[in-house]
Amino acid sequence: MRIQELAPDVVMFVGDAVESVATAFIDGKRVLLVDALGSQDDAAELREVLCGQMGKTVQLVAATHFMSDHIAGMSLFPEALTLAHRHHRQAFLSQNRPVASLYREPDMVFDNMALRWGRHQLRFLYNPGKTMDHVSVDVPTADLVCAGDNIVGNIVYLSRADPALQRAAIGRIQQFGRGRVVGGHMGVFDAVVLDNALHYLSRVQHIVVDIRLRAAATQWAEQIAAIRLEDCIAPGIVPTAFEREWHGRNLEVIVTQSIFALDAALDARDRVA
The missing domain is CATH 1.10.10 (Arc Repressor Mutant, subunit A)
Structure with missing residues (x-):
């Protein structure tokens, strides 16, 4: 697993399974996770680092979209609240290979919302593209946006998607004007990655x-x-x-x-x- 500090209180984890990404926003002992990696082995290592080594408690796990390769760790934090867009089931069922054992019913569903976490305000904004439940997480105080699978590095992935929706979703992410983009896979990129996609x-x-x-x-x-x-x-x-x-x-x-x-x-x- 690759671990990268994006800010003093923001840590990104890139797992071995499909290079899936989880981003931890830390407020004292509390952690909010955006996405939860692509395998239970990766998620177990994430838990060991955050909870075992750093002594943190994951209190909330939010999904940019509800596909199996991004929610593997939800079940490893049973005390944490889970957050997803209200169309999460549609996205889960639209996968080519859904993994039912990784499914956890979200505790909270929404369209758009803002959440204060430590010094950061995370804006969860409905942004359908790769899937109909996709959410962009805009974090102005960290100069970053979590894009989920609306990009895959400098390209996009087209399966089960409407390319016109993907194009519009990436355009909306550009309008946030953030300097860094955390993808659903691979890691963090400069904003030009959106132009490349x-x-x-x-x-x-x-x-x-x-x-x-x-x-x-x-x-x-x-x-x-x-x-x-x-x-x-x-x-x-x-x-x-x-x-x-x-x-x-x-x-x-x-x-x-x-x-x-x-x-x-x-x-x-x-x-x-």
């Missing part, structure tokens, strides 16, 4: 729509599978192995879930008109 999304859409309009339907799957990450990622960005892996997953779901099919149909209609 939008660039990737636009390039992938452009290339896929072009293939659907130009090539025979029998060739779509093969040509989409051959789309290079280097042709999609923002200029000057050297992709990580994790980004490369999830780009590959994107190419698979673009075919199996017919992502961008509507965009191609609308483009074809507009050309005829």
